[in-house]
Amino acid sequence: MTWLITGGAGYIGAHVARAMTEAGERVLALDDLSAGVPARLPAEVPLVRGSSLDGELLKRVFAEHAVTGVVHLAARKQVAESVAQPTRYYRENVGGLVTLLDAVAGARIERFVFSSSAAVYGDPGADLITEDTPCAPVNPYGETKLAGEWLVRAAGRAHGISTVCLRYFNVAGAAAPELADTGVFNIVPMVFDRLTRDEAPRIFGDDYPTPDGTCVRDYIHVADLAEAHLAAARRLAGGGGTGDLTVNIGRGEGVSVRELITVIGEVTGDRRPPLVEDRRPGDAPRAVASAARAAAELGWTARRGVHEMTESAWRGWRLHHGS
Template sequence: MTWLVTGGAGYIGAHVVAALQEAGMGAVVLDDLSSGFANRLPAGVPCVVGSVLDGHLVEAVLRDHRVDGVIHLAAKKQVAESVGDPLFYYRQNVEGLRVLLDAACTADVKRFVFSSSAAVYGSPPTEYITEETRCHPVNPYGETKLAGEWLVRAVAHATGTGYVNLRYFNVAGAGTPELADRQATNLIPMVFQQLALGRRPAVFGADYPTPDGTCVRDFIHVSDLAAAHVAAARRLTAHTTRLTLNVGRGHGVSVREIITQIGEVTGHPVEPTILERRTGDPARVVASVDSILRELDWNAQFGVREMISSAWTGWQLRHRKDPAPAGPAVRASHATR
């Protein structure tokens, strides 16, 4: 079996490719390298540089590499950017998916794993989010992911394709230091960056109805997420299945708790600056993970401390110096995937 991994040179994608290789599955990567790095990939994995918007290129890759299934991770994912330029996000995330599915249909590739997001839910008023929780995305990024799920489902029913839509919660950590997240757009690497700059990270709101007043999120180790993709690929190899599944730990951790643990792991206690709430930030976003355990026999193996420790090792490898003590506040974020 050979799987095309779009966005496979990115942070999550490179972990998925490594997990496929470890599981004895073949992989070929298509990545425009706008945020990915080809040197993340294992030796012997072909990397075709290009965009999923290039239908002729996608068809050629599927044909030339005799691809049996697609794992689609290539997408834009910054919430604020999506609000500022929704047309760009719909083109990259929805039109890119349409072109990819069109090419897969032409090549008669009928196994598809789609990278979705907990952003499809928006701000649900529930303690644990199940796959049946009403979807009401609150930004264009989340909208594009929900539209992508609809498109995958519609094409599957029209063509007999099997699919698994994976709704990621907050992804963190690193499988190896070399594969650590190189962009400071998620909470943990963002706090590392502020420490390195001698600044205090900001927390948006400390008056939520949560145990410590800060937002509660479900963090998932990137290696566990990669294993979920392998489990989905195996399921599709064995059966034509159609599933939409949460990928999280089923445990909530507050933003303040994460920042405290970062201080413990790094040896640099962190005192954040508390700012006003941001519009649209839900108090609690935590997955129910019963379905993925039942359907794919998958559950998370790593905890939050392991996510922070592995991310910190990767950060040190890249920067090779300790962060300076905390100083003045800057506007950091606890954005979700």
């Protein structure tokens, strides 16, 4: 098999490419390099520069590389940005997926793994979110991911494509320092950035209905997430994944923003108290996964904890920022 990874030079994509390559899978990366870094990719992984919005390019890539499966990661993913730019998010996340699925169907590719998100659930008010929890996204980013799942399943039924939708919870950490997240959009690098500039971390809202008033999230190490993609791809390649499967990818443990900042202080040695600012639009109070289905269907369970995530992310931050 040959797997095309869209967004393959990105933070998550490069981890998936490395995990799959090290497991003996043949991998090809497609990335427009708006956020991707070519040096992240293993030397043996070819990189095609381009977008999933480019249908003609996709047709050529599928034919020239004899692609037999797709792992679709390329997307815009910032909640606040999606609130401010909803049309851009629908155009790139949903429109790009439409173009990609048309090309997949035309090339008779029968295996498709889709990068979804816990944002599809919105604010369900559940202690643990299962895959059967009703989906009611509270921001355009989550809406585009839910619409993406609908498209993936519909295309699968129409064209005989076996599909897996992976609903990520909050991703952090790095399998190696050179693969670390170089953006300052997720909470761990955002706190690192503040500390590096000799500023206190920020908490966006401390009046949520949670034990300490700050948002509670399920944090998953990116290396565990990459292994989940490998498990999904192998399920499809082995013929055991006919039809469609949707699974949460998380640890099943909640950590509040304030608790996470405490861990970051322990790892970095900078324990200054955080500043509390206004809530951000689109943030749900709590989002913690039930990971039982992933264990049962994929044979996958997260193995790394929050302290290990933070330590690995800090090593990567120091490499890239010289601190």
